Amino acid sequence: MTKRSPSHFKIHFMSFKSLGLNNALLKAVEKQGYDTPSPIQEKAIPLILEGKDVLASAQTGTGKTAGFTLPMLQLLDGTRHPKFRPIRALVLTPTRELAAQVYDNVREYGAFLNMKSTVVFGGVKAKAQIATIRQGVDVLVATPGRLLDLENQGALSLKRVEILVLDEADRMLDMGFLRDIKKIMSLMPSKRQNLLFSATFSREIKELASGILRNPVLVEATPENSTAEKVSQKVYRVDKGQKTALLTKLISEGNWKQVLIFTRTKHGANKLTKKLLESKISAAAIHGNKSQGARTKALAGFKNNDIRVLVATDIAARGLDIPLLPHVINYELPNVPEDYVHRIGRTGRAGAEGEALSLVCIEEMEYVRQIEKLLKQKLDTQVFEGFEPKNNDEPGKPNSKKPQRKNHQPKKRKENSSNSNNSQSRNRRRKDNRSSRRSN
Numbered sequence: 001m002t003k004r005s006p007s008h009f010k011i012h013f014m015s016f017k018s019l020g021l022n023n024a025l026l027k028a029v030e031k032q033g034y035d036t037p038s039p040i041q042e043k044a045i046p047l048i049l050e051g052k053d054v055l056a057s058a059q060t061g062t063g064k065t066a067g068f069t070l071p072m073l074q075l076l077d078g079t080r081h082p083k084f085r086p087i088r089a090l091v092l093t094p095t096r097e098l099a100a101q102v103y104d105n106v107r108e109y110g111a112f113l114n115m116k117s118t119v120v121f122g123g124v125k126a127k128a129q130i131a132t133i134r135q136g137v138d139v140l141v142a143t144p145g146r147l148l149d150l151e152n153q154g155a156l157s158l159k160r161v162e163i164l165v166l167d168e169a170d171r172m173l174d175m176g177f178l179r180d181i182k183k184i185m186s187l188m189p190s191k192r193q194n195l196l197f198s199a200t201f202s203r204e205i206k207e208l209a210s211g212i213l214r215n216p217v218l219v220e221a222t223p224e225n226s227t228a229e230k231v232s233q234k235v236y237r238v239d240k241g242q243k244t245a246l247l248t249k250l251i252s253e254g255n256w257k258q259v260l261i262f263t264r265t266k267h268g269a270n271k272l273t274k275k276l277l278e279s280k281i282s283a284a285a286i287h288g289n290k291s292q293g294a295r296t297k298a299l300a301g302f303k304n305n306d307i308r309v310l311v312a313t314d315i316a317a318r319g320l321d322i323p324l325l326p327h328v329i330n331y332e333l334p335n336v337p338e339d340y341v342h343r344i345g346r347t348g349r350a351g352a353e354g355e356a357l358s359l360v361c362i363e364e365m366e367y368v369r370q371i372e373k374l375l376k377q378k379l380d381t382q383v384f385e386g387f388e389p390k391n392n393d394e395p396g397k398p399n400s401k402k403p404q405r406k407n408h409q410p411k412k413r414k415e416n417s418s419n420s421n422n423s424q425s426r427n428r429r430r431k432d433n434r435s436s437r438r439s440n
């Protein structure tokens with residue numbers, strides 16, 4: 001395999017040909033340098049080719065995009081279509097970046113087919129998008145908001161859609177797109193094939209799936225929420241005010257070259273980027289308030305090593321295709337534990353050594369517990385010499401214990417102490433999150 005060889009692409013020995021793909025697609029796959037289908041591809045491709053609705057559990061990095069794009073293109077290629085090329089396949093994604101990436105894949109995999117495709121998302125002018133759609137496209141990749149805008153304007157019709165893909169459906173729900181998705185459903189013919197991909201399976205996702213999919217086949221790339229196991233994870237307990245200094249020290253002294261850092265807010269991302277630049281560490285922020293041009297530029301700079309550090313919010317980083325990432329740092333922990341899994345999935349995907357590090361102040365200890373509960377695994381918690389936290393009093397927990405010194409495992413906590421994750425507080429957190437995310 002020439003492109004890259006994450007571990008989940010290696011262990012299987014099936015060929016793409018045996019999955020039933022046609023020569024034009026096999027040629028495109030070969031051009032990409034893939035020789036072995038990933039598990040999700042191996043499972044999903046034959047089912048999709050059979051016309052089944054599929055509910056797939058797959059994260060970014062598993063090869064899921066090819067998993068739905070290749071069979072989708074083959075099905076479209078095999079059906080006759082009117083000359084004016086109505087939209088016959090719609091792929092919905094939560095973010096602009098993911099939409100752009102999926103579109104790139106559609107073009108690459110469809111290179112040897114007579115297939116037209118385009119992508120629409122917000123943040124850029126609609127005029128060129130409208131003009132392209134007018135010329136006729138078979139496959140449209142879109143974010144929900146812009147898609148509905150264009151439909152409202154009469155710039156496109158979804159009445160001929162035969163295949164619908166919801167990519168990263170969990171994230172779409174987190175971003176508050178449920179209503180938009182329902183509206184979009186109502187604009188399509190009810191007889192169609194539906195494919196839903198999601199990294200996590202909450203009750204909400206299951207509900208959405210049961211409303212959309214018909215007798216779906218469940219396909220799993222990895223056991224639910226398990227990416228974390230493949231990544232070396234560490235927590236440094238540190239006071240809030242010391243996080244930037246510790247981070248700068250780690251990056252400089254470790255001579256880290258490609259670091260993805262997560263902050264919880266856009267403002268936090270900007271502030272941290274500024275501080276890193278002041279310390280002569282090249283960095284760029286990527287979040288929803290940045291123009292599309294600035295986001296694309298930052299990502300390109302990061303990929304070609306001009307920029308050492310990319311500081312991102314969860315939404316902006318979602319679906320980014322950044323291979324071989326050695327360091328992922330949680331400058332702040334997310335308040336939804338599933339987001340932690342998504343974040344650190346960016347370092348496991350390379351198959352090479354990867355480390356996910358979280359800088360955790362006392363106020364965030366509750367989040368650590370939520371994450372440990374989700375992963376069913378304790379996180380290695382240490383303090384860094386010279387950055388020992390002074391504040392060890394957890395809010396609402398007057399007698400909290402001091403953290404252990406570097407290389408010492410914390411004592412096992414009583415299970416009950418981490419059990420304040422009742423569904424009420426979880427729902428509240430999701431709600432808070434949703435309202436802050438809509439603008440990302």
Ligand code: AMP
Nearest residue numbers: 009034036037038060061062063064065
């Ligand atoms: P995805 O999970 O769709 O974001 O894909 C992750 C990365 O894996 C992308 O950069 C793909 O180009 C690459 N990829 C997809 N399928 C394969 C494969 N069968 N072998 C090697 N790389 C692949």
